[in-house]
Amino acid sequence: MTNEPMNAAPDDDVLLMNAIRNKDKKVFETFYKKYYRQLFVLAYRYVGNTEAAEEIVHDLFINIWNKASQFNIQYSMKSYLFRSIVNASLNFLKKEKNEAAKQRGYINLQQPEDPEEDRQKEEELLLKKLEEALELLPPKCKEVMYLSRFGKLKQQEIADQMNISLKTVKNHLTYGFQKLRLELGKSGAILMSIFLLLKMILR
Known part of the structure; x- marks a missing residue:
């Protein structure tokens, strides 16, 4: 036009x-x-x-x-x-x-976010809280917990590496578990923390 x-x-x-x-x-x-x-x-x-x-x-x-x-x-x-x-x-x-x-x-x-993506984010947050709680443990206990949680070592392997008895390793894990459960319970992450920590203690 x-x-x-x-x-x-x-x-x-x-x-x-x-x-x-x-x-x-x-x-x-x-x-x-x-x-x-x-x-x-x-x-x-x-x-x-x-x-x-x-x-x-x-x-x-x-x-x-x-x-x-x-x-x-x-x-x-x-x-x-x-x-x-x-x-x-x-x-x-x-x-x-x-x-x-x-x-x-x-x-x-x-649309709501992908449920799988939500689950991953939640787990990442809980793992972060777990790491922060681990930093509050006594040095020896923290080392045992780290070797178990992040080093993927069995209890006997931890005992051999740290030159301590297997019973001492178990005591550290039990003590660490109790302290972490208490600390994580404050943030409402107690159920997942129990699951994560039981996986590393009951090897």
Whole structure:
């Protein structure tokens, strides 16, 4: 659509637009059949969707029919049609992209977090609290607990490495467990702490 003079367009296009302005349905139907397929293929190349391509082409023809009096083709009807389809297709893609982004944002707000991800976060927090509680233990007890919890050593291996008796290792683990249970209980992490510590004591 333009305000430039109509005589820039070929004579047959001028006659076509005059006929459409006069609501000549037969001329418009011929015009529609002549260009529909080419325009549909062009739109489909951009949007990759049959229904969307059909809607884009139909909208263009409806717009031409309804607003014929406002059209002022500069060069040729064909170039105008093709340019209009390209622009409409690009606008469609832009709109679809924006809608998809909004939908993703809405889904992210509505959907709860992944239960597995929640569980991992909770366990990481509890492990952090466990490490902080371990730092409060006496040095020897803390070393035994660390070798058991993080070093993955069995009780006899800890006794051999620290040059202490197996009974002393067990005493350190029992004492450490009691102190950690008390400390972790203050933060509400007692059940998980019991599970974690039982795993390292009852090897």
